[in-house]
Amino acid sequence: MSAAPNPSQSPSPGPDHGADWAISVTGLTKVFQGRRVVDDFDMQVPRGSIYGFIGPNGSGKTTTIRMMCGLLTPDGGEGACLGFDIQRQQAQIKSRVGYMTQRFSLYEDLTIRENLDFFARMYGVPQRHQRVREALDELGLTGRAGQLAGTLSGGWKQRLALAACLIHDPQLLLLDEPTAGVDPKARRDFWAEIRVLARRGVTVLVSTHYMDEAVQCDYIAYIAYGRKLIAGRSADIPHMIGLTTWRVTGGDLSALEADLAQQPAAEQVARFGAVLHVSGRDGPALEALAAARQGHNGQRWSLKETELEESFIYLMASGTDNFQPSGAV
Numbered sequence: 001m002s003a004a005p006n007p008s009q010s011p012s013p014g015p016d017h018g019a020d021w022a023i024s025v026t027g028l029t030k031v032f033q034g035r036r037v038v039d040d041f042d043m044q045v046p047r048g049s050i051y052g053f054i055g056p057n058g059s060g061k062t063t064t065i066r067m068m069c070g071l072l073t074p075d076g077g078e079g080a081c082l083g084f085d086i087q088r089q090q091a092q093i094k095s096r097v098g099y100m101t102q103r104f105s106l107y108e109d110l111t112i113r114e115n116l117d118f119f120a121r122m123y124g125v126p127q128r129h130q131r132v133r134e135a136l137d138e139l140g141l142t143g144r145a146g147q148l149a150g151t152l153s154g155g156w157k158q159r160l161a162l163a164a165c166l167i168h169d170p171q172l173l174l175l176d177e178p179t180a181g182v183d184p185k186a187r188r189d190f191w192a193e194i195r196v197l198a199r200r201g202v203t204v205l206v207s208t209h210y211m212d213e214a215v216q217c218d219y220i221a222y223i224a225y226g227r228k229l230i231a232g233r234s235a236d237i238p239h240m241i242g243l244t245t246w247r248v249t250g251g252d253l254s255a256l257e258a259d260l261a262q263q264p265a266a267e268q269v270a271r272f273g274a275v276l277h278v279s280g281r282d283g284p285a286l287e288a289l290a291a292a293r294q295g296h297n298g299q300r301w302s303l304k305e306t307e308l309e310e311s312f313i314y315l316m317a318s319g320t321d322n323f324q325p326s327g328a329v
Helices: 061-068 090-094 112-122 128-138 154-166 184-199 234-241 253-260 283-293 308-318
Strands: 021-032 035-046 050-054 076-081 097-100 172-176 203-208 219-224 227-233 244-249 268-272 275-280 300-304
Touching: 021 061, 021 203, 035 061, 035 076, 035 203, 035 219, 035 227, 050 061, 050 184, 061 076, 061 172, 061 203, 097 154, 112 128, 112 154, 128 154, 154 184, 172 184, 184 203, 219 234, 219 308, 227 234, 234 308, 244 253, 244 283, 253 268, 253 275, 268 308, 275 283, 275 308, 283 300
Parallel strands: 050 203, 050 219, 097 172, 172 203
Antiparallel strands: 021 035, 021 076, 219 227, 244 275, 244 300, 268 275
8 A cells, every 4th residue: 555645745737636636726716705715725635534624713614625626616726626627527526525514404304214315316326225225224324214304313413414425425525514513422423434434435524623523634734714824644733833832730820821921932821621731832941931930839840742732722823814804903
């Protein structure tokens, strides 16, 4: 098996960006009402990977994903999705993509089986009835096949929505905030299904602003207000940012938090319950600060590995809102 491609590698010119990539785009731009909601976006997504698009609400995640997959025409840029040109071959792309929106969008007055049969007919799935039976079995829906979709709980609706997305055996799956509003067990079960799909070679794009979604992804791109701030393997993101982080426990953390806001070495102070995570890019300066405060008010400073949570808090603070009026605070 060949080594996984490096997402930071520059794409080759032209719409054919290589067989290793499910998606390869350069310079994607989208303008709404004079605003660049997506600004000169480059991305390469390895086949069979789970790629997370992380960022605050309104940052352009969904718009970017839809452009990359031929669901929305960009105002600028070029690229290929599943080997098809995103500007000229959108119909071919759409037939190979499954799209699961955040809001449940199936027919609530139809049963589970009827919903799946409808989508199978819409996609022209051969041997439709057999494929519906398989979809019911694969997602554990057989016992509820006759239940009206509108009477399902959030977790079962999510499972039905996923089954509908997969009814035509897509090569690429788009998930827009896929586990919003469901319980922890349903979230775990959902991601177990996604992992199975990825092992079968399905490429998965996930749009989210939740950390527990991000940690499920093989690769991550952080988007803030239409601009890509960073992209790479999930495990590499903290190292790419270059933060050093210290964990602080002990008494009077509120006073310490306020004091650290005045310390240049402590670029970021994040409260996690009874613990502070203090981060900065100047490791030696932060180490000196930790040594000076060690033991004060019974506080204990210990060096920890910077994780995705600290990294994304830092990135979110550094993003500039391109929808904010000029001069606004």
